[in-house]
Amino acid sequence: MQTGTALIYDEEMTKYKLLWVDPACKIEVPERLTVSHEALVKNGLVDRCVSVPVREATDADILLVHSEEYLEAVKKTPFMTLEDLMEFTQQYGDVYFHPNIYHCAKLAAGAALQLVDNVMTGKVRNGMALVRPPGHHSMRSAANGFCVFNNVSIAAQYAKQKHGVERVLIVDWDVHHGQGVQYCFEDDPSVLYFSWHRYEHQKFWPQLRESDYDCVGKAKGAGFNINVPWNKVGMQNTDYLSVFFHVLLPVAYEFCPDLVLVCAGFDAAIGDPEGEMCATPDIFAHLTHLLMNLADGKVCAVLEGGYNLTSLAQSVCQTFQTLLGDPTPLPVNLDGPCQSALESVHCVRSAQKPYWSCLKHAADLPTFELSTKRIKVVEEEERTEKVEEEKNTEEIVWPDPPKRVSPCVRTAVVLPDGVDCPDGCKRFTDLHPDPLLGKKLENILKDSNDSDALSTLSSLTALIEKMETNKICNGLVLVRDVSMAMMCVVQHAASLNKRALIVCVANEAIPIDLTDDGKTIMVHFSSKESEEQKGKYYIPVCLKKGCSDTSGIMQAVLGLVLPLGYQYNPDLVLLVRMPDCRISESVWQQLIGILQGLAQEHTLVLMQENEKASVTPSASTLLGNPAPRLGPLQGPQSDDVEALERLRQKLQSDWTLLQTTAPDSR
Ligand code: Q9C
Ligand code: ZN
Incomplete structure (x- = not known):
């Protein structure tokens, strides 16, 4: 049984930045990595992880997903002048180049591959790579949305080719649609791509028709692409969990992946200027945990977005603690999903229904109303022509996630004589049985002289008390x-x-x-x-x-x-x-x-x-x-x-x- 959590990080990936003025790109800063890593150090998490070195992805690795022309073009960027870089950047959307970004992009993709190698060969059970630049927006022949090479898509292809993996699940919990991943695998039934994303009826970047719920994949890949559009901002923990329970998890269990890759962006967390959502960082503990019983625990998370440095660092810590096996914090704010989230859930389930037997009974859509709604909303908003006010998400505050402490005894067992205590567990007996227990349980005990039963029940009640005081998990x-x-x-x-x-x-x-x-x-x-x-x-x-x-x-x-x-x-x-x-x-x-x-x-x-x-x-x-x-x-x-x-x-x-x-x- 594999154990251990890999951390893949190299400071080198902080060594590029935006060199000119571009409001669209100014949030993608080197500090994203440094604050995340420092938070891991401060919480003692780096010491608990297996540190795995990065490597440069090779040309062959990159060509698993990208075109030769594109790779050759990016290869020239380290030698460009500032002017050349600005001009080169112009042809793509919401991305910037720097003389060192090609090097970092090779390390970012290579980090994802190192993670896959270590997990697939059983050196570790799971892990996360902290990388820049992110990957999920980059396409076969185009950089996009701060992304140069599609780290997770390359990792998925590599896992199939090098490790013979048959089915890969990609969970993209970044707040943006990873259209690059979708394009890469839309006709491939061996890779199930799930993404939720801020959409607002196509008003939100990258404003693609193909990010909507009815894009389910093509040809043999039909049903293996799952888009969950968020049509309102302010989604909360309960909305995210609702989608996991009613869409992702049933399908993921039916699919039965050999490997789970996570496009782990944290811009879906509270305080993020891009996402404007309200889920708290501890939700990532639950999202991570809910994936950890798939694929024999083989979960590889690769950083994507996340632009509020505070919520980013907290979310990264929550994810690592969960990968390391610490108990998840109590979930908060679970009042049930909002109307808009429910609409999305309803739409996705009905669109995916033909492809998954777990959704066979899902309710159909009032098709006409919902498909016209998108058009209506788009038209309406065009007429009103809103003035974009600059929202100050830096000012949003939320409580720090609670400290997660693991009890010294993880698993206690109460077993009859002659049954061995399993490795790693602690045999438990109540040393100070309550003399009144027999009396207290008289309504339950069938025979109050049954001393065997009484001693087991006494250990049982003592165990519950130890759990409540967090001495035993x-x-x-x-x-x-x-x-x-x-x-x-x-x-x-x-x-x-x-x-x-x-x-x-x-x-x-x-x-x-x-x-x-x-x-x-x-x-x-x-x-x-x-x-x-x-x-x-x-x-x-x-x-x-x-x-x-x-x-x-x-x-x-x-x-x-x-x-x-x-x-x-x-x-x-x-x-x-x-x-x-x-x-x-x-x-x-x-x-x-x-x-x-x-x-x-x-x-x-x-x-x-x-x-x-x-x-x-x-x-x-x-x-x-x-x-x-x-x-x-x-x-x-x-x-x-x-x-x-x-x-x-x-x-x-x-x-x-x-x-x-x-x-x-x-
Ligand atoms: N308001 C990732 O999260 N749009 N990329 C910026 C500025 C681009 C996000 C618009 C967002 C790209 C990996
Ligand atoms: Zn993002």
Whole structure:
């Protein structure tokens, strides 16, 4: 199992800058790299990473994406006079050249390749390259948007060619559309390109028709290009997560990449003068985490934009901390997506629906209204001819992201005698059992003289307390009677005033009475049609084939449990696996891994005492190793999907992060 996070950085890439006056380019400054790197040093993150040297991309590397004519032209720039450089720059849009930029551009692309080499050969698990110039706007024969060579596109081609990678997912969370990446792969089904971007109905740079949601790729590549246009500024954490839950993640799991590349621009964060969005830097911890169980954890992030130096540095730190495996901070501001974001989600899902079975049930668009809306808005704004006032995004303030401290014990286990403690875990027993525990649990204990049960439950409650005081991060407990232990956790968490999300995977109905007071929320998977949903906080999910149905359960986890969980924002996640449930080991690991993004990774896994074979895999995921891949997913059973859809519709008025359609988008 690979471990370690690569950091690829070289000061040389700070050694070029804008040499003349150009308002469009003045934000792309060398300090972008220095402040990011200094923040990593200051937070002790550089010392925790594996430092990998950059290299120059070779001509052959660059020619994987660019034309010979273009490369030859760029090669001449180091020898140009200032005047020549200005003239050379003129032919492209929103970019500048400098005598040293060709050298830096070779290092930037080479850094991305070094990252791919180190991840693909297992020297590290994941990593990030801090580079200038960025890459995602540059095209086969053109520089554009501060970009000279398309670093991530070159890396994707290289990974396919040199490492035999079959499927690459490129996640472009930069606030601009990486049109260069789109053009490079639009007819290639082996590279799935996802981008969200400020669009404003084509009013925002680069103002391309082909950045809209209906550009889904061409020929064999149809469905492998996903554009999510933001038609308003001010998008928040909840809008970004909504797109991950309802668009990117279901498709990404169905696609099953061998490698994930991230066009990691941070101009989608608050305070950025280009993006004018309102997502906070800690959102990048969650976005990163949500990608880390794909592709066996092989995530390579390459810096793109990010022009507010404060929010850029904070966002870079959040990304690194997550790649390094630190627990994610509690998500904030999750009130459900705004109307405009919902419209985008609705449009994208309906446009991508023909290509992905996870979207087969997505709602169709009121096509006429929405497609004419774009034209109407463009016309309207042309008539009003707005005066562009200079917005001062430097003045926007937001709280510093909370310090992320990892508890000294990552994973504690409570196991019966004779079951070995897995490597890296700590065996836990309650040394000072509460003498009144038997009394406190008398409503749960079936036999109050069962000292075995009592000692396990006493360790269980002590473990929850250690998690709440952050002495221990997460835990795994094997018990004889799973439902009894579950009730014990519910009761104990409530007595500590802690909100718990319970995900229970079973086959049969389970005897449980939950008060619908909001102190706990439970999602219960089973294969038995259950009576009406009991309240806002008890959610039965029925899958006809039960939990052995991988794509059904993943559909429910990504589109239902995740949005519910994020919006509920628990202090504790309890994962309960009943012995009869027949869930596959890797789906169970995915469930653990994905839900670890909640509750600062305060996750408790409960299983039956004879499930010894599951101890090692579950513990491995709790320790922060990626859950194994599930293989490309087939479509889930259509009656299950329909039932799930009905459930989502019923719940979405209480849980707005479940919404996938804009009700009055006309
Ligand atoms: N208001 C990247 O983020 N347009 N490139 C500037 C000035 C160009 C952004 C307009 C933005 C390019 C990698
Ligand atoms: Zn950008």
